[in-house]
Amino acid sequence: MTVLPAQLTSSLSDVAEGYRRHSDAISRGVLWFLIALLFSWAAIFETDLFIAGLIVGSVLALGAIGLTLIYGILGFANFAHGDTMMLGAYMAFFFLTGTVVGKRTNIDVDLGWSIDRLPGATAGLGDLSFGWGLLLAIALAAIVLAVFSVGLDRVVYRPLRRRGSGIVIFAMAALGIAFSIRALMLIIWGPDPRRYVQGLHYANEYPFGVVLKTDQIFIFLVALGLAAVMYYVLFHTKLGKAMRAMADNPDLALVSGINTTRIVMWTWVFAGGLMAIAGALLSIQALLRPILGFELILPLFAATILGGIGKPQGAFIGALVVGVAQESSIQFLRSVGFEDLSIGYKPAVAFVILILILLLRPRGLFGTAT
Numbered sequence: 001m002t003v004l005p006a007q008l009t010s011s012l013s014d015v016a017e018g019y020r021r022h023s024d025a026i027s028r029g030v031l032w033f034l035i036a037l038l039f040s041w042a043a044i045f046e047t048d049l050f051i052a053g054l055i056v057g058s059v060l061a062l063g064a065i066g067l068t069l070i071y072g073i074l075g076f077a078n079f080a081h082g083d084t085m086m087l088g089a090y091m092a093f094f095f096l097t098g099t100v101v102g103k104r105t106n107i108d109v110d111l112g113w114s115i116d117r118l119p120g121a122t123a124g125l126g127d128l129s130f131g132w133g134l135l136l137a138i139a140l141a142a143i144v145l146a147v148f149s150v151g152l153d154r155v156v157y158r159p160l161r162r163r164g165s166g167i168v169i170f171a172m173a174a175l176g177i178a179f180s181i182r183a184l185m186l187i188i189w190g191p192d193p194r195r196y197v198q199g200l201h202y203a204n205e206y207p208f209g210v211v212l213k214t215d216q217i218f219i220f221l222v223a224l225g226l227a228a229v230m231y232y233v234l235f236h237t238k239l240g241k242a243m244r245a246m247a248d249n250p251d252l253a254l255v256s257g258i259n260t261t262r263i264v265m266w267t268w269v270f271a272g273g274l275m276a277i278a279g280a281l282l283s284i285q286a287l288l289r290p291i292l293g294f295e296l297i298l299p300l301f302a303a304t305i306l307g308g309i310g311k312p313q314g315a316f317i318g319a320l321v322v323g324v325a326q327e328s329s330i331q332f333l334r335s336v337g338f339e340d341l342s343i344g345y346k347p348a349v350a351f352v353i354l355i356l357i358l359l360l361r362p363r364g365l366f367g368t369a370t
Helices: 006-045 047-074 081-097 132-162 167-189 214-236 238-248 250-255 260-284 292-307 312-335 346-360
Strands: 099-101 108-110 204-206 210-212
Touching: 006 047, 006 312, 006 346, 047 081, 047 210, 047 214, 047 238, 047 260, 047 292, 047 312, 081 099, 081 132, 081 167, 081 260, 081 292, 099 167, 132 167, 132 260, 167 292, 210 214, 214 238, 214 260, 214 312, 238 250, 238 260, 250 260, 260 292, 292 312, 292 346, 312 346
Parallel strands: none
Antiparallel strands: 099 108, 204 210
């Protein structure tokens, strides 16, 4: 058996490390180039769809940030994330209208109380289609979903952590919770689509042929503001520093005096609140449907993996990319002869993005090699 000299072994190791870094830089550069190409093409040739994609992506970003927090700190893929987002949206609907589905299809039962009964609750705020009542309903839904998420962790996930269960067990548990939440929404609110606000609401024309509702501008600004708040909390507060320390090394964080139980609780509080707000914002410009949570899974995971798992800033950028790609794909599919299938194929775009990321750079934009 031939033993290589230590100097030669060190040189080979340096060469391998240099090759790895060079390959890593190339894959990162290729990914950024493709994103720049997508954004440039969409902004120039499909400006209206580009703007719509940014709005959808900003909402997805809130969900993706919550998803990457859970994975980064707790170490498992939360397949119930999309359905929990829709549960938050339906909770806001419940607080606003106070209605549930009755024994007969398409007939609601009015529980006799709701926020929209309060004076001025439904009067539009400026050019918005909704009033302060919906904002209060969303805030209450965020609080309820934060408490629900913490309780879910105590009942389901914490016992699994104490038993040392593997990621497959966690994934199966999350999938079971997703099915349960979806069934709960179907039982309470039925399968029929619902709206926060009834009636038609006209859009405004802006330069470059962009047509937007004021609601959409509000959605984008709120999502952007909440993402900025989360960035500040994670990178400029003591709590955020502790959360990042636990994400890097839970055992070291524990022996360093960090209360990991408290960090887990705050992780679910932030994730639950973001899920509720993201689901409600998405439902403002769309219909509330129980199945929408399942349709959100692929875009959320594609955004999270594209940005780099465990990287909140990456999740935000990844969500914008997924949003723009999905919306811009409508015109592309129409141009190649799929006029009738262009909208229905949008979820497939997220799947294609996911495959490309796994092939080009599995660590994502901000992920580091290990």
